[in-house]
Amino acid sequence: xxxxxxxxxxxxxxxxxxxxxxxxxxESNIKILGEENLLPYERPPLSKDFLLNKKNEDDLYFxxxxxxxxxxxxxxxxxxxxxxFENKKLFSKNxxxxxxxSLLISTGSDNKRLSLDNNLNDDVYxxxxxxxxxxxxxxxxxxxKITIIGGGFIGLEIASSLSQLExxxxxxxxxxxxxxxxxxxxxxxxxxxxxxxxxxxxILNKQIDKITKKNGIYEILLSDNSLIQTDFxxxxxxxxxxVKLFENTNLKLDNGxxxxxxxxxxxxxxxxxxxVCNFYHPFYERNMRLESYQHAQNHxxxxxxNIAGVKTEYNSIPWMWSDQFNLNLQLTGICxxxxxxxxxxxxxxxxxxxxxxxxxxxxxxxxxxxxGKVGRDIRITSKLTEKNTIVDKQILSxxxxxxxxxxxx
Amino acid sequence: xxxxxxxxYYIHHMxxxxxxxxxxxxxxxxxxxxxxxxxxxxxxxxxxxxxxYATDGICTHEAVHLEDxxxxxxxxxxxxHQGIFNIKSGEALSPPACEDLKTYPVxxxxxxxxIKID
Numbered sequence: 001x002x003x004x005x006x007x008x009x010x011x012x013x014x015x016x017x018x019x020x021x022x023x024x025x026x027e028s029n030i031k032i033l034g035e036e037n038l039l040p041y042e043r044p045p046l047s048k049d050f051l052l053n054k055k056n057e058d059d060l061y062f063x064x065x066x067x068x069x070x071x072x073x074x075x076x077x078x079x080x081x082x083x084x085f086e087n088k089k090l091f092s093k094n095x096x097x098x099x100x101x102s103l104l105i106s107t108g109s110d111n112k113r114l115s116l117d118n119n120l121n122d123d124v125y126x127x128x129x130x131x132x133x134x135x136x137x138x139x140x141x142x143x144x145k146i147t148i149i150g151g152g153f154i155g156l157e158i159a160s161s162l163s164q165l166e167x168x169x170x171x172x173x174x175x176x177x178x179x180x181x182x183x184x185x186x187x188x189x190x191x192x193x194x195x196x197x198x199x200x201x202x203i204l205n206k207q208i209d210k211i212t213k214k215n216g217i218y219e220i221l222l223s224d225n226s227l228i229q230t231d232f233x234x235x236x237x238x239x240x241x242x243v244k245l246f247e248n249t250n251l252k253l254d255n256g257x258x259x260x261x262x263x264x265x266x267x268x269x270x271x272x273x274x275x276v277c278n279f280y281h282p283f284y285e286r287n288m289r290l291e292s293y294q295h296a297q298n299h300x301x302x303x304x305x306n307i308a309g310v311k312t313e314y315n316s317i318p319w320m321w322s323d324q325f326n327l328n329l330q331l332t333g334i335c336x337x338x339x340x341x342x343x344x345x346x347x348x349x350x351x352x353x354x355x356x357x358x359x360x361x362x363x364x365x366x367x368x369x370x371x372g373k374v375g376r377d378i379r380i381t382s383k384l385t386e387k388n389t390i391v392d393k394q395i396l397s398x399x400x401x402x403x404x405x406x407x408x409x
Numbered sequence: 410x411x412x413x414x415x416x417x418y419y420i421h422h423m424x425x426x427x428x429x430x431x432x433x434x435x436x437x438x439x440x441x442x443x444x445x446x447x448x449x450x451x452x453x454x455x456x457x458x459x460x461x462y463a464t465d466g467i468c469t470h471e472a473v474h475l476e477d478x479x480x481x482x483x484x485x486x487x488x489x490h491q492g493i494f495n496i497k498s499g500e501a502l503s504p505p506a507c508e509d510l511k512t513y514p515v516x517x518x519x520x521x522x523x524i525k526i527d
Contacts, residue, residue, distance in 0.1 A: 042505065044490075049471075062504070294491070297504065321490060328473075328489050372477040375488025379479045404479075 009106035010034020013274030013300035020304025155236035263303035273303035292320035333364030444476035
């Protein structure tokens, strides 16, 4: 049957869903509505290789316009301002109407913003999209002292890149460790050490009390009354799901759009995928919201299958990475629900991994090492987690023993 | 280097048609790989269930050595961002890798592995 399928949100989840639908359904109309006037592109390089001029804009696109044309997938740059779920219609600001039979919401997430009580809100820069990355790259070129508010992945990746561009970088974090939302302190401390060794200044446990501007220089007053002078301010203080459009509708929201394991929302024929979802994960038997490359891709693919009528459960073990200086940090699974921690390795040159076990089974692991040194073990760990393997702790803790011994074939 | 236990000072030798000796067949465990550096290039040589294969040693996505990656069946997965390549064809199977990996012919002669470099 020929349906009108609309994908609201032109990011990674959206494009992977579109192509997956087409794989399973050659007849239906597929249209992606994107707020940015750009084909879907990769975001991870924006804070790293793009700032460092190792990758340019053309390197970022997932697919060329030819691929979309060949697969008969429409992409339209439009901002939707109203949704009528009852009559299955979307409205643009110009009152253009888009009617759907099935809708996928993949609107992603938005940066949280600092709320400053003076008129300096526009003086603080954020990085989520290509335009913002371009602006930061251009603006920092003639600046020296850069302050980054927020010691999460994005802030630290920018701190690493700007340090490599010979900037004097200070990172201010409100918590008592870096990347505190999901990364274990043991790993965060190793990453912090690398930042310090490369000349970055890290300030923990401090809030911003006030920011003022004098003769083009900013003064940041911290909660302990210390003062930081800086030429440029970037904030990376987390994100929130992009759900403003749905706030006064029947769509069930709670830290994102609530979906089941089939990417179905509370409204029939409306699906959601990626950062915007608070989805049910059958393996962990709980809801979660993830912001990662692997999740955006796989959740999009899963939604695509379900929209095309191929009933598919989303059971992917979470995985994410961050690259800072010459380090590659990786996380698999969930590291906040455990009864035992096992350490593997103690030298960052060979990689250090912490495994989080519950009832002798791995629930998650986090590792960091010189580029490439933890990837294989983390990947095997994902497989061990997925298969609910009871693991030999002696092998886990001994870096001389290969982890693939633990995989039951 | 552990590859050349019989003569540790012997690096490799060039024979006819640019076949370069990599090492002995027992230097690679099954479903595993070794890194092989020749001049200024890095290769990966794999032992799969049905024989030996060779590819470029650096991921096409970002400059990281595939020697630390995971070999599963006929695939090598990059240790940094989980891009996956087919070892036999070099085809990029999973993003973020999108550019194929170059492959090289391999032959085994008297328990020694050779790869043909152009």
